Amino acid sequence: MGPIDKENKDLRRSLHLLASKVERNEAILRSFFEIELRLLSCSNLAELLDLILIDFKQHFRLTAVNLILFDPECAARCLLEDYTPPEPGHSLRFVTNQRLLKSLFPTSELRIGELSAPLKSIAFPSNPYVLSSALLPLIRHNCLIGSLHLGSNDPARYSEHFDYDYIGHLASVIAVCFENCINQQNLKRLSIIDMLTKVNNRRAFDQEIIRELSRASRNKTPLSCLFIDLDYFKLVNDSFGHQVGDKVLRSVGLLLNKNLRKTDFVARYGGEEFAILLPNCDSEKAIEIGNQLRHKILHMVVHNNDNEPFRVSASIGVTSCCHSSFAFDNLDAQAHAVLKAADEAVYLAKEKGRNRIEYRSLPDMKPELFSQLSGDLKSI
Numbered sequence: 001m002g003p004i005d006k007e008n009k010d011l012r013r014s015l016h017l018l019a020s021k022v023e024r025n026e027a028i029l030r031s032f033f034e035i036e037l038r039l040l041s042c043s044n045l046a047e048l049l050d051l052i053l054i055d056f057k058q059h060f061r062l063t064a065v066n067l068i069l070f071d072p073e074c075a076a077r078c079l080l081e082d083y084t085p086p087e088p089g090h091s092l093r094f095v096t097n098q099r100l101l102k103s104l105f106p107t108s109e110l111r112i113g114e115l116s117a118p119l120k121s122i123a124f125p126s127n128p129y130v131l132s133s134a135l136l137p138l139i140r141h142n143c144l145i146g147s148l149h150l151g152s153n154d155p156a157r158y159s160e161h162f163d164y165d166y167i168g169h170l171a172s173v174i175a176v177c178f179e180n181c182i183n184q185q186n187l188k189r190l191s192i193i194d195m196l197t198k199v200n201n202r203r204a205f206d207q208e209i210i211r212e213l214s215r216a217s218r219n220k221t222p223l224s225c226l227f228i229d230l231d232y233f234k235l236v237n238d239s240f241g242h243q244v245g246d247k248v249l250r251s252v253g254l255l256l257n258k259n260l261r262k263t264d265f266v267a268r269y270g271g272e273e274f275a276i277l278l279p280n281c282d283s284e285k286a287i288e289i290g291n292q293l294r295h296k297i298l299h300m301v302v303h304n305n306d307n308e309p310f311r312v313s314a315s316i317g318v319t320s321c322c323h324s325s326f327a328f329d330n331l332d333a334q335a336h337a338v339l340k341a342a343d344e345a346v347y348l349a350k351e352k353g354r355n356r357i358e359y360r361s362l363p364d365m366k367p368e369l370f371s372q373l374s375g376d377l378k379s380i
C-alpha cells in the first residue's frame with residue numbers, strides 16, 4: 001500500500017468516525033427536542049411531574065430521576081393533593097427554604113459527573129447504584145426554584161470533561177414549565193374558590209352540577225343536593241360585627257369540608273348560603289347527612305370579639321334526582337329544577353321555624369315543563 005492509499009484509508013476512517021459522531025449528536029438533539037415539546041405541552045403539574053419522574057427515566061435510559069421543588073407557601077403541594085409520585089419517598093421532595101438547594105448549587109451551575117458521598121445522599125437518597133449524574137438547577141427570575149437529578153449506573157454517562165449545553169437548556173425549559181403550570185393552575189383555582197370560606201364558589205357549583213347530573217344520568221345513580229342557609233345571620237352581623245359574621249362563615253365552610261366525602265362538592269352559593277352536591281346518594285341518605293350537618297352546625301361554638309361563645313343554626317333544603325327523574329337531553333333544565341326544589345325546601349324550613357330540614361321532590365321532568373322551569377328560575 002502506497003503512502004497515498006494509507007492516507008486515504010486514515011481519512012476515510014476519520015470521516016466515518018466524524019459521520020457517526022454527527023449522527024449520534026443529531027439523535028441526542030432530536031430526543032431532547034422531542035422531550036422539550038412534550039414538556040411544553042403539559043397542562044398541569046401532575047402531568048409535568050409524571051413526564052419528568054417516569055418518562056424521563058425511560059426516554060434517557062436513566063437509573064434514577066429525583067426532583068426537589070422549592071415550595072415556600074405550599075402552592076405546589078395544594079395543587080397536588082391527590083398526586084402520588086411514582087416512587088413514593090424520595091423521587092419528589094418539597095423544601096420551604098433554600099438551604100438544601102444552595103448546598104447543591106453554590107454557584108447556581110449545572111453539576112456533572114461523580115458525586116461526593118454527602119451530595120449523593122442528598123441528591124439520590126435511595127439510589128446507591130447511581131455512579132454518575134447531572135444535577136440541574138431550576139432557576140426562574142434569578143431564584144432557585146428546584147433541582148432535578150438525573151442519575152446513571154454508567155460511570156462514564158455524565159463526565160465533567162464534556163459539554164452539556166443541551167442539558168442546561170432543558171433545565172431552563174423545565175423551570176419555565178413548572179412556573180407556568182403552577183401559575184395557570186393557581187389562577188384556575190382562584191377563579192372557582194370563594195376567598196372568604198375557601199370552599200368552591202357559585203360559579204364552580206353551577207359547572208359542577210351539570211357535570212354531576214351528566215355523570216348520574218350516564219351511570220343511572222342518584223344525585224342529591226342540599227341548600228344550607230344560616231338562620232338569623234343578619235342578627236350575628238348586627239350584634240357582633242361583620243368580622244365575626246365572616247368568622248362564622250369560615251367555620252361553617254371548614255365544618256362542611258371536614259364532614260363530607262371527597263367526592264361531595266361544597267360551595268358557598270350566596271351570602272350565608274352553602275350548596276352541596278352528594279353524588280350517588282339517594283333522598284333518604286341525603287336527609288340523614290343533612291341532619292348530621294345541621295346538628296354539627298348547631299353545636300359549633302364561635303367566639304365573638306369579647307371571646308364570648310355563641311352558636312348559630314341552619315335551615316336545610318334537600319332534593320334528589322333518581323334515574324326516573326332525569327331529563328337526559330336537557331341538563332340545564334334539570335339543574336334549574338334541582339336548584340329550585342332545594343331553594344323551595346329551604347324556604348319551607350325557614351317558614352316552619354328554622355333549624356330544621358325539609359325535603360322537596362323534583363317535578364316530573366316532562367319536556368314541555370323545561371321552558372316553564374327555566375323561566376321560573378330566573379327569579380331565584
Ligand SMILES: Nc1nc2c(ncn2[C@@H]2O[C@H](COP(=O)(O)OP(=O)(O)OP(=O)(O)O)[C@@H](O)[C@H]2O)c(=O)[nH]1
Nearest residue numbers: 230231232233234235237242243245246271272350
Ligand atoms: N359577615 C358577612 N355577612 C354577610 C356576608 N354575605 C352576606 N352577609 C349577611 O347575611 C345576612 C343575611 O340576612 P337575611 O337574608 O336577612 O337572612 P337572615 O338574617 O339569616 O335570616 P333568615 O335567613 O331568614 O334566617 C345579611 O345581613 C348580609 O349582610 C358576608 O360575606 N359576610
